Amino acid sequence: MKGQSSVPQAGIESTLGDARLQLAIYTATGRLIDHRKKAVSEEALPDYQELRRIAHELKRHTIENLDYYLAQVERKVAERGGKVVYCEDGAEVSRFVLELARARGERLVVKSKSMTTEEIHLNEALESGQVEAVETDLGEYLLQLAHERPYHIVAPALHKTRYDVADILTGSLGVERETEPEKQTKIARGVLREKFLEAGIGITGANFVVAGSGAVVVVENEGNARLSSSAPRIHIAVAGIEKLIPRARDLAVFLKLLGRSATGQALSVYTSFLAGARREGEADGPEEFYLVLLDNGRSKLLADRDKRESLYCIRCGACLNHCPVYRKIGGHNYPWIYSGPIGAIITPQFHGVEQDPWLPFASSLCGACAEVCPVKIDIPKVLLKLRAEVTASGARGGTERRVFRVWAWVMAHPWWYGVLGKMAAALSPRPAGGGWVNKLPGWMAVGPLGSWLKERDLPPPAEQSFRSQWERRRRGA
Amino acid sequence: MREGARERILGRVRTALGRMPGEGAPEPPAYELVVRGPGPGPERVRLFVERFEALAGKAHMVGSAAEAGAKAREIVAGRSVVAVEHEVVRAAGVMEWDGDVRHGFATGEELRRACAECAVGITSTSYALADTGTLVAMAGPGEPRLASLLPPVHIALVPEAVILAGIEELLLRVPEPDEGTSSMVFITGPSRTADIEQILVRGVHGPGEIHAIVIV
Numbered sequence: 156m157k158g159q160s161s162v163p164q165a166g167i168e169s170t171l172g173d174a175r176l177q178l179a180i181y182t183a184t185g186r187l188i189d190h191r192k193k194a195v196s197e198e199a200l201p202d203y204q205e206l207r208r209i210a211h212e213l214k215r216h217t218i219e220n221l222d223y224y225l226a227q228v229e230r231k232v233a234e235r236g237g238k239v240v241y242c243e244d245g246a247e248v249s250r251f252v253l254e255l256a257r258a259r260g261e262r263l264v265v266k267s268k269s270m271t272t273e274e275i276h277l278n279e280a281l282e283s284g285q286v287e288a289v290e291t292d293l294g295e296y297l298l299q300l301a302h303e304r305p306y307h308i309v310a311p312a313l314h315k316t317r318y319d320v321a322d323i324l325t326g327s328l329g330v331e332r333e334t335e336p337e338k339q340t341k342i343a344r345g346v347l348r349e350k351f352l353e354a355g356i357g358i359t360g361a362n363f364v365v366a367g368s369g370a371v372v373v374v375e376n377e378g379n380a381r382l383s384s385s386a387p388r389i390h391i392a393v394a395g396i397e398k399l400i401p402r403a404r405d406l407a408v409f410l411k412l413l414g415r416s417a418t419g420q421a422l423s424v425y426t427s428f429l430a431g432a433r434r435e436g437e438a439d440g441p442e443e444f445y446l447v448l449l450d451n452g453r454s455k456l457l458a459d460r461d462k463r464e465s466l467y468c469i470r471c472g473a474c475l476n477h478c479p480v481y482r483k484i485g486g487h488n489y490p491w492i493y494s495g496p497i498g499a500i501i502t503p504q505f506h507g508v509e510q511d512p513w514l515p516f517a518s519s520l521c522g523a524c525a526e527v528c529p530v531k532i533d534i535p536k537v538l539l540k541l542r543a544e545v546t547a548s549g550a551r552g553g554t555e556r557r558v559f560r561v562w563a564w565v566m567a568h569p570w571w572y573g574v575l576g577k578m579a580a581a582l583s584p585r586p587a588g589g590g591w592v593n594k595l596p597g598w599m600a601v602g603p604l605g606s607w608l609k610e611r612d613l614p615p616p617a618e619q620s621f622r623s624q625w626e627r628r629r630r631g632a
Numbered sequence: 633m634r635e636g637a638r639e640r641i642l643g644r645v646r647t648a649l650g651r652m653p654g655e656g657a658p659e660p661p662a663y664e665l666v667v668r669g670p671g672p673g674p675e676r677v678r679l680f681v682e683r684f685e686a687l688a689g690k691a692h693m694v695g696s697a698a699e700a701g702a703k704a705r706e707i708v709a710g711r712s713v714v715a716v717e718h719e720v721v722r723a724a725g726v727m728e729w730d731g732d733v734r735h736g737f738a739t740g741e742e743l744r745r746a747c748a749e750c751a752v753g754i755t756s757t758s759y760a761l762a763d764t765g766t767l768v769a770m771a772g773p774g775e776p777r778l779a780s781l782l783p784p785v786h787i788a789l790v791p792e793a794v795i796l797a798g799i800e801e802l803l804l805r806v807p808e809p810d811e812g813t814s815s816m817v818f819i820t821g822p823s824r825t826a827d828i829e830q831i832l833v834r835g836v837h838g839p840g841e842i843h844a845i846v847i848v
Contacts, residue, residue: 183830202666212661220657222645235810241638293836294827312827320828336828340836347837352748368810378781378823378838385777385815386744396641401660403810404803408663411799421764422799425838426818430810438776439740440815450641457648 162513166488176314180485183313184476190419191473191527200415209408211531214467217366217399218457224366224399225448231369235431237444244451245275248393251447252277252358253284259389261286261355265347267373267380268292269360270308270470271393271449273492277358288358289350291379293343300327306486307494309417309472314485347379357383357441361394362469363409364446367402370430371446374413374423381425390429390441396448397466403428409469412529416471452505462537465500467530474524474534480517490514496524500537508541512550515541554603573622580616589615665800669763672795676762677848680795683765684844687821688834691844697723697789700845704754704787705729707843711751711785714743718756718774720789720847726754743776753783753839757790760844763798764820767844771815780819786839788819792848 170176195203217224229239242248256262264281266272266288278299281288290299294312298305301323305311315323321334324342333339359380361371371392373380384390400409406428414420433440457463475481475495486494490511491502499514508515515538524534546552565572582599584592592613599605619627646653670676681691694700701724712732715721727735734750737743747753755775759768767788771777780786796802799818803809809816823838834840 179829186830209661209663216658216660219649220651221649222642222651222653223655223657225642225645231810235814241641243637243640247637291837292827293825297827310827310830313830315828317829317831336831337833339828340825340833344836348748351837352744365810368808370810376823377825377836379836381777381781381817382837385781396645402807404665404807405660407665407799407803420820422766422818422820424819424821424824426820428809428816428818429814431814433771434814436773437771437814438737438743438773439778440771448641450637450644454641454644454648457645 160490160511160513162517163488163490167484170485170488171483175316176485177483179314179316180482183307183310184482187310187418187472187476191416191476192419194415194419194421199421200411206408206412207529207531210412210469210529211467213400213405213408214530215464217401218397218463218466221396221399221457224401225396228364228366228369228399228446228448231367232431232444232446233369235369235444236434237369237431237446240445240447242447242449242451244449245277245280248272248275248447248449249277249280249284251445252281252356252391253286255389255391255445256281256284256286256356259355261389263350263354264288264356264358265291265350265354265379265383265387266295266357267359267375267383268295268311269358269393270305270492271360271395272358273305275449275451277393289347289354291347291351291383292375292377293340293379296343296347297323300324304487304492307472307475308470308497314487351379351382351386354387356389356391357385357387358391358393359383361392361398361446362413363400363406364392364394364398364448365401365403365406365428366399368428368430370403370428372406372410373427373429374410374425375427376418376420376424378425381427384427384429385440388441389443389445390432391445391447392429393447393449396450396453397468413469413471416469416473416527416529456501456504459540461533461540462500462504464532465497465504465537467532468497468501469530470497471529473527473529477523477527479519479521479523484517496534496538497532500532500534500541503541503545508544509548509550512545512548515545516551576620576622580620583613583616585615591615665804667797667801667804669797671797672793674848676795676797677792677846680760680762680765680790681844681846683763684821685765687765689765689821689842689844691846693846693848695848697847698725700789700847701725703845704789704843707785707787708752708754712749713752713754714746714750714779714783715754716756716774716776716779720756720791721754721774724789744778747776747778747782750783752785752787753779753781754787754789755780757788757794757844758816759802760790760795761798761802761818762795766799767819768802769815769817769819770809770813771817772813777815777817780817781838784835784839785841785843786819787843787845790844790846792846795846 758770
């Protein structure tokens with residue numbers, strides 16, 4: 156975990172050089188962009204901007220009074236016959252699950268997709284405690300078989316082709332090779348159906364935790380979260396402490412934004428609002444319900460008024476889809492499971508800015524992420540704050556600081572500015588016919604300047620500098 | 633181990649936010665839930681049907697509970713059925729069909745097995761939302777969770793009166809859903825995935841085929 160990482164040059168280059176992968180990322184994110192665009196259009200959702208504003212305000216209110224709402228949800232869950240379990244980190248979560256499994260004699264856990272449990276490597280921890288944990292979201296299941304981490308918050312197996320999937324299924328399950336997604340899905344359905352009916356414990360994440368209802372809300376399309384939360388005898392929901400919203404009515408705001416921003420759906424296929432265990436008279440459902448509230452670094456993010464906005468995130472993935480950096484380098488070149496712009500702002504805050512000092516700089520600050528964020532997190536602003544922290548920590552930015560110091564001095568000394576400007580123009584290559592500069596003389600193509608110019612063309616230098624033209628004009632020439 | 637985690641986490645949260653133990657919170661930001669779209673009546677029903685079908689659900693309009701039963705029977709076409717103990721399903725006569733119709737389970741285990749084995753689940757619905765084509769299933773004595781989930785085909789009987797404009801109207805009418813049920817599920821179309829090459833496949837874990845028989 157510790158130790159400073161540098162830009163994963165090799166990984167990025169291999170992603171950029173993989174034409175098939177580039178196409179997969181580009182088409183998948185492109186499709187999600189189109190779907191979202193239609194779903195939040197003026198015709199489809201006229202009050203979209205108003206909803207975003209309210210969602211932001213609601214999140215701000217909840218986060219700023221978080222201890223109040225934590226106490227409330229704890230009380231409410233208990234009233235509904237469930238139990239809240241606070242955990243500091245992943246180790247505590249897996250210890251809790253393992254102890255419960257042991258006490259109840261359960262050996263099989265079915266899991267629905269949850270970034271929070273990915274974050275703490277729950278599956279590995281359970282396996283090493285002799286409890287089998289099976290991912291049941293189709294994409295996550297395939298990745299579990301392939302021993303990989305999710306590529307995208309919403310579309311975890313975005314980077315896999317049907318042929319990759321065929322290899323995974325035949326390799327792990329020994330089934331006949333099948334390359335039709337429909338048939339592949341059937342194979343997985345068959346295997347997982349048995350697991351659902353056999354498992355004693357179901358673990359889900361939570362898209363929202365409704366403090367006033369003591370309820371978790373789980374949003375999905377496949378039905379595996381419904382199964383995980385209703386077929387096994389025990390349901391455990393694992394949520395970060397930031398997932399709280401005040402009241403059930405607030406779902407009218409958040410659900411309208413989540414599905415549309417993630418996949419362009421007005422509502423995802425299944426939205427489960429789950430308040431405690433099965434009650435008297437109910438025919439089925441879990442007998443025990445636990446809500447695990449995980450910190451794992453989140454409380455560290457609260458202190459800074461601007462940066463705490465990062466905790467408003469509802470994990471829709473829209474910022475990934477719209478990010479020119481994510482769309483080129485994909486999900487696996489980010490240092491943590493949270494990729495894209497949201498990953499770039501939360502990873503350094505969870506792990507410390509010293510650990511991945513390059514990450515806040517891996518952005519062109521184009522602002523597309525903030526534009527599409529359904530809860531209006533000002534991601535570029537947080538990136539800039541983190542950059543300042545990285546620079547202040549001395550982990551990065553030494554060269555930049557020196558360059559800008561020289562620049563500032565030159566800008567403050569007009570005579571030197573004129574002389575150096577003339578020198579630069581004289582030295583600059585002038586392609587024949589006045590075209591753009593796309594080749595540099597060897598002596599210039601070195602160091603940071605060289606690598607900066609490698610990917611960029613320059614316009615040819617003007618015949619006359621602005622200053623000399625101005626001078627001439629002033630003299631009335 | 634976990635002892636103390638609660639105090640430590642709450643303590644850090646309070647310190648970071650500059651709050652005192654036991655401190656209250658102001659009212660959450662105020663906003664209005666606006667109910668849009670057609671009021672109760674044929675136009676609302678039409679909107680529900682249109683949206684439900686846009687998501688690949690199949691909607692059928694019938695004039696009475698008996699007609700609903702006949703329609704359901706036509707869809708079932710002799711396959712095995714698990715039916716929930718609900719007055720609407722009973723009124724449709726589903727329990728009197730001959731053939732493999734299972735209902736009235738003595739134990740949860742029996743119910744579970746029936747849901748896992750049968751081809752079709754017939755349920756009612758607590759509410760429906762017109763603007764998103766959504767069925768709202770609230771678990772209760774006559775409404776188990778698994779009947780609309782395990783069988784590959786789901787048929788829901790939808791009396792016109794339960795169709796609301798949308799989620800706003802639902803949450804105005806039922807502001808505290810947790811008081812009446814431990815499980816409220818919005819069902820918006822058949823179970824689906826696009827996890828392999830973004831190709832849409834229906835019926836992953838839940839039903840791939842879903843019918844709404846609207847009784848007007």
